[in-house]
Amino acid sequence: MSTYTVGLKALFPTLGLIYGFQAACAAIAVPLKTEKYYDLCGSLGFISAAGASLYMPWIRARYIDGFKNIALPTTLSAFHPRQAIMTGLTLFWAMRLGSFLFQRIKKSGGDSRFDEIKQSPPKFFGAWMMQATWIAITALPVYLVNSIPKASQPPLGARDYLGLAIWIAGMGLEVTADRQKSQWRQDREAGKHKEPFISSGVWSWSRHPNYFGEVSLWTGQFVLSTTAIASAGTFYPTWAVGLAALSPLLEYGLIRFISGVPMLEKSGDKKHKDNPQWKKYKDEVPCFVPFIGSKN
Template identity: 40%
Template sequence: MSLTYFSPVTRVLLPTIFANFSIQIVGWGISAALQTEKIYDLTGSTSFLLCTFLSLAKPFAKNVVQIFHPRQILASGTTVIWASYLGLFLFNRALAHDDKRFERVKKTPSIFLTYWLIQSIWVGMTALPVYLTNSISSEFHPQLGVKDYVGLSIWAFGFTFEVIANYQKQQWRKNIGKDYKHSFISSGLWSLSRHPNYFGECMLWFGSHLLCSSAFSIAVHKQIMSLWISRLAMISPIFVTFLITRVSGIPLLERENDRRLKDVVAYWKYKKETSMFVPTWRRSTAL
């Protein structure tokens, strides 16, 4: 079988990516009309769920026998668990608090659209290994092995780390009440990292890629997946980490915290002593 741009994998992947961009456009249209950002994160999580389902069920692929490999079930199941959790968590937070990222842009539809297109790229690239492993017919999947179980363990560790960090911050914010603007959390996992929730999220996607990747080399060898697509999947967890640590996650929060807590001496001591991303024991320093 000659490999073309419309390989068996691509014929599943393209409709999946198209559905991802479509739901983002619909979300943008509704949000731009109402000038609200409340469903932004929920739409992103919904896109993850839809893309995972489409890549697994393959409703647009012809003559496909639906026999799911355990690797596909694990990869899809973990993605559904994460997307459902994060979607509900962020949606509840959005209902309670305005998102300052959209304070100005939500009133300008053309600029607002940029944020939704960026979210489309995020959804497409982040879980690309999952979409790819789902698009590979079960007959080309090797049996689960050590690599898969290590990947699943890393995913479980990262997900647990993210959930606990978010819960700790949620409880802290509830307890601190009106003093939030002059306080910061530095206990629990937040004593090891200034952004432990983001660290957990990056870890789980590295684990997910490791779990998914076992089938890629066989798919390339059997010419049902092109080599460049398999290499693109390798970039996925690196892309997530870069986006979080250098673009839209940590940099925005760091600037906001620096502005909000500029007169709080304890915050600057905490920032100097505590790792930004990778959890480490706090190093004691003098101001």
């Protein structure tokens, strides 16, 4: 067996599952011209891929390499702590995101992003394949680590704990930002204030603290993966760490320059263009990276 093909034999089926699952969802959604389950299918894509990737080394050994006597792993102790941690974090994140987005689209009745493209089957199908690519790259550190057998992974070390701390901090910031904004909206609807935009709490640190938290938590997953990938000489070359780095880089690029921050900034500028408080908020509060305190 040639060098590095061992890890790829466990990684490629996971990637195939990702694209296959999204294609199956698209096969239903495209003819119906509905985007109602797009975000939910995205979350389920992360959940299914992360879970399945844990078992790919066993599947490879039993059904590809011919070791028929290898028992199916049924307990957490069958996996390396790093694998269990990274997979668990991904499942938690995906379930939280999926629940939030599905409830939002149920409440709104649709997603205006798809109003035009869902009328074109090729374009709408392409959107599903783009989602598959997002799933494949964003959680790539998890898939890479899970494709390396437990016995071939080094013990948890300082870098792993650093990655976990970054993930916890990022998730904590994202959850706090979401809850504060939700409470702010409820208070406004109840007539407790008439503020046109939120600027308190963590929203006084950054204009998009939830997005910074999102990028941070995937940075944490990347850091968690580096020791295992760099040490897996017969499974992946050391430069595979660079592949894992695509995860936070993609998240940052999408959020900061394409689908997240630019759209909200443009919307805010249009909605509050005549409000001097909006200009003051933009002048004093960083767009992305949080700053605690006054810039003045």
